[in-house]
Amino acid sequence: MMASPLPPFTVRRGQPELVVPAAPTPREVKALSDLDDGEGMRFYSSGIHLYRGSPAKAGQDPARVVREALARALVPYYPIAGRLREEAGRKLVVDCGAQGVLFAEADADLTADDFGDVQSPPFPCFEQFILESTTVAGVEPVLDRPLLYIQVTRLKCGGFIFGQRICHCIVDAPGAMQFEKAVCELACGADAPSVAPAWGRELFMARRPPRPSYPHLEYREPAGGNATDRMMRTPPGDMARAPFAFGPSEIAGLRQRAPPHLRATCSRFELVAACIWRSRAAALEYAPDEEVRLSFIVNARGRAGVPLPPGFYGNAFAYSVAATTAGELCGGGLGYALELVKKAKAAVTYDYLQSVADLMVQEGRPLFALSRTYIVSDISHAGFKSIDFGWGETVYGGPAKGGEGPLPGVTNYFSRAKNGKGEECIMVPICLPKDAMDKFQLEVDGLTLRSSS
Structure with a gap:
């Protein structure tokens, strides 16, 4: 299901102002981890939460409520109120x-219902509801800038839009959710956040001397570079975007095509990731001998052997890579892709994360590889819907954009949504060259159609 086209509207934004911690905080310099400060983390991720009006909140200004709670939350989370600087070795x-x-309040001539049934990113006209910072030559610097930008846009129905942009160096997605929930708890009257924040960045510092112990394909460009990658060469105006919903029927079709020994053990994420990787490679018509990759974010939280303290809000994930040739991927059936996905997913251990930190220091904090690579971030369990400032559950909660980072379109978010039948599904916003989208659709249909036998 899609968002409705918005009626003509105007957003009246006030002058942005700095919000500082509501009480004195330590004055100190804190080092980020060697996972936090890689080149691929040096951008702002953006999120939007849409709320309807609440009779219980009649007469209350959501901008004031959020601003006051934000100032209080910045006391325990005081590093978020600081500024990044770079030391020797790009540390x-x-x-x-x-x-x-930075905080701004705004008003819009819209109601929450005007957005219709928005289920997945990009959020309609998101540029109007998030507070951008200055770019330099098309790049948004992170040094000596606010680490968090928030805009609260009041709607004429009594609801509002909470738009935030936060520097990925300081938090990952679960860390950002932890901070936002702290703001929510304080907005709803709590004396303190229920989860005390923990810094803990020393867990992911490089060893001395650094000794990377894995190949780390995620930071090695495939042979041939980007010369043959249509995703790298296609102008933005020649790209098409479409959401794909994988509900119970589609998942059952994929599971039916999985090898018998994997059917009971593969997750919905693994099935969908394998399907899209294979379908995308076929649609982009890579040569059979060209290497293609699936790179996906593996969260270290809750994994055995990773000694994270409760309340840790820094980056605690790695990009794990499945790699093969386009000919083997597209000719090997869904099971071949599934095997590679499961193997890559299991590879991330604490030793692997330490090896990534070592590589960051040893090789100058490189950007992850992008050529002929499809990067997936599964945010379906991130808890966006639970961000409640007192106005109730979100109408929409999730990323503002369909993909972020160095090359939007290469990165996709997997999120939860409802399909036209009201069934829970995995929603994937796909971006491809216009002439590749129909072939992609046919490939997906072929893998998800259930056999009658």
């Missing part, structure tokens, strides 16, 4: 001087 540290985060 990032946080100057914790209570410099503040």
